[in-house]
Amino acid sequence: MAEVTQLIHHYLRHNKKFPHVLCPGCGHGIVLGSLVRSIHQLGLTKDEVVLVAGIGCSGRIAVYTDFNTVHTTHGRALTFATGIKMANPGLKVIVIMGDGDALSIGGNHFIHAARRNIGVTALILNNNIYGMTGGQSSSTTPQDSVSMTTPFGQMEKSFDIVELAKAAGAHYVARSTVLHVKLLDRIIVTALERPGFNLVEALTPCHTQFGRKNKFKTVVDMYKWYKKNALPLDALAKLPEAQRNARVPIGIFVQEEAHSLEDRYVMLRSRLQEGAS
Amino acid sequence: MTKKKELTEVFIYPDWCKGCGICVAFCPSQVLELGPDGKARVIKGKECVNCGFCEYHCPDFAIVVKTKPLLKNYANHAQQGQKAQPQK
Numbered sequence: 050m051a052e053v054t055q056l057i058h059h060y061l062r063h064n065k066k067f068p069h070v071l072c073p074g075c076g077h078g079i080v081l082g083s084l085v086r087s088i089h090q091l092g093l094t095k096d097e098v099v100l101v102a103g104i105g106c107s108g109r110i111a112v113y114t115d116f117n118t119v120h121t122t123h124g125r126a127l128t129f130a131t132g133i134k135m136a137n138p139g140l141k142v143i144v145i146m147g148d149g150d151a152l153s154i155g156g157n158h159f160i161h162a163a164r165r166n167i168g169v170t171a172l173i174l175n176n177n178i179y180g181m182t183g184g185q186s187s188s189t190t191p192q193d194s195v196s197m198t199t200p201f202g203q204m205e206k207s208f209d210i211v212e213l214a215k216a217a218g219a220h221y222v223a224r225s226t227v228l229h230v231k232l233l234d235r236i237i238v239t240a241l242e243r244p245g246f247n248l249v250e251a252l253t254p255c256h257t258q259f260g261r262k263n264k265f266k267t268v269v270d271m272y273k274w275y276k277k278n279a280l281p282l283d284a285l286a287k288l289p290e291a292q293r294n295a296r297v298p299i300g301i302f303v304q305e306e307a308h309s310l311e312d313r314y315v316m317l318r319s320r321l322q323e324g325a326s
Numbered sequence: 327m328t329k330k331k332e333l334t335e336v337f338i339y340p341d342w343c344k345g346c347g348i349c350v351a352f353c354p355s356q357v358l359e360l361g362p363d364g365k366a367r368v369i370k371g372k373e374c375v376n377c378g379f380c381e382y383h384c385p386d387f388a389i390v391v392k393t394k395p396l397l398k399n400y401a402n403h404a405q406q407g408q409k410a411q412p413q414k
Contacts, residue, residue, distance in 0.1 A: 054381045055390060067342060068386045074346030078385025230382045269351040 053086060060085045060095070062115045069113055071106060074268030076227035076253025080174055081110045083230055083251075084143070087237040088116075099142045101130040103150035106181045106255075107174040110145050124155030127162045130169045138311040141241060142169040149179045149187040152208050156188070163217035166245045168309040172237070173210055173248065176255035184258030195262040211302050214248045221247040222303040227254070228275040229299060236301060245309040252279070252297065334376045335392050336368045342388035349380035349389060 061067075071077050088098055100118045102111035103126035111118040117140075121129045130144045151159050151173045162169065177194075179185040184197035189210065193202045214222045221243055223236040233251060240247035254260060254271035265271045275297075282300040285293060308316070336357055345364040355373040358366050358380065366389070380389045 054378075054387070057387055068344060068388070071385065073344035073385075074348060075385055078387070079383055082382070082385075082387065228383070267347065269347050272348060272352070 054082065056089050057082055057085050060088070060115055061113055065113055070109055072255075072257045074254070074256055074271075075106070076176070076251070077106055077110060077174055079227040079230055080172070080233070080251050080253060081113065083233045083237060084110070084145075084172070085114065087234055087241060088141075090234075090238055091241055093141060093241075097139075097141055099130075099133055099140050100145060101126045101133065101142060101169075102145045103147065103155065104181075105147035105150050105179070106176070107145050107147040107150070124150055124153070125158065126150065127155060127158040127169070127171065131162065131165075131167050134168050134311060135314070138168065138315075143241070144169050144171045146171065146173050147180075148173060148175040148177065148189040148210070152210065152213070153188045160213070160217040163214050163219040163246050163248065165310045166218070166220060166307055168244050168246070168311050170237075170240045170247045170249065173250045174253050175210060175250055176253050176259065177207075178255050178259040180255045180258045184262070190259075194259075196259065197262075210248070210250045211298075215303055219248045220245050220303065220305040220307045221301075222250075223248070223301045224250040224252070224297075225299050226252040226275040226279045226297070228272050229279065232281075232299065239301070239304075244312065245307055333394050334374045335394065336371055336374055336380070337390045337392060338366050338368060339388045339390075340365050340367075342386045344386055344388075346385065348383050348385070352379055352383065354379070 069078060095116050098116040100111040100114060100116050102108040102120050104123040108120055111120055119129055126144050126146050130142045133140060134142045175189055177190050178196055179187050186196040186199045186203050188208045190196055190203045191207050195202060211222050211224050221240055225233040225236055236249055240249050254268060256265060256268035256271055260268060260271050278295065279297045279299050282298050285296055285298050343365040345360060347360055349366055350358045350360055354377060355375055357368060357370050357374050359369050361367040376391060378391060381391050
């Protein structure tokens with residue numbers, strides 16, 4: 050297995066300071082490894098891939114990898130990616146966002162990118178909190194959990210990214226946790242192969258800002274929580290209904306074929322050119 | 327299940343290890359432990375069953391599990407791995 054996992058060193062920028070800045074046990078590093086393995090498996094060269102990242106801990110991933118990378122403003126990663134994809138449809142555009150980045154400040158861009166079916170792969174690293182800025186509650190912080198800005202428990206209901214993307218019309222929606230890394234590899238590879246807007250949600254633990262305040266003594270406890278509660282869709286269907294609510298479904302939720310925005314743009318252009326001649 | 331013991335060797339790069347303990351907690355054969363410096367170290371390398379969990383789940387890329395034939399001629403194998411990559 051060494052030859053697979055050590056591939057990462059072909060794709061890292063070794064002039065950056067290593068080990069990376071992420072906290073011990075942070076799942077973002079696992080997602081970085083998974084992303085690199087997926088890109089390598091597809092045989093894409095470094096010049097064919099564009100990583101667009103927003104602001105947050107997840108934004109650091111783009112800094113460490115040696116693809117074409119853009120580190121954009123908070124919440125606007127999808128808009129930059131839309132521009133890149135429309136200008137050069139031959140590129141593989143991957144957008145790395147955190148949950149606060151994608152759903153709070155960039156929520157509008159997110160639903161409209163899904164509606165338009167623009168050909169980018171959105172990789173949302175959901176750690177349930179604003180980790181980098183000091184642990185403020187985000188729109189995915191579970192109800193009743195404690196954060197820096199909600200010391201007596203979060204009053205609001207949280208977003209379910211998968212349900213939101215389904216409702217907004219995304220044609221590929223999948224979720225995995227960083228513990229289920231083989232599944233994560235598989236869904237990232239499928240997402241990169243497909244045209245149109247593909248959403249991959251990776252659940253990653255944030256022990257420093259979220260776990261410590263919510264009765265997880267160590268980061269390992271958060272991984273054990275994933276092991277206990279994350280269930281593939283078919284296994285979840287076998288459970289009695291009363292037990293389903295506490296579980297986190299993982300797997301591929303939606304997989305449909307549809308023309309992407311840049312394909313429809315080419316079709317429209319050729320149709321108009323035929324009409325003119 | 328028959329264990330294929332001693333076919334692998336677990337390496338840890340202490341400079342990159344942050345001591346999160348994921349590998350120690352989830353290793354099925356308890357090969358690793360956290361040392362006094364707070365970093366993972368190999369205690370029972372012979373027990374490794376080459377499941378690859380620690381390698382895939384190390385957020386800091388600090389663990390490598392090398393198989394023995396690979397150890398003998400690691401450079402050669404790395405080259406072959408690159409050739410096997412699909413051509414565009």
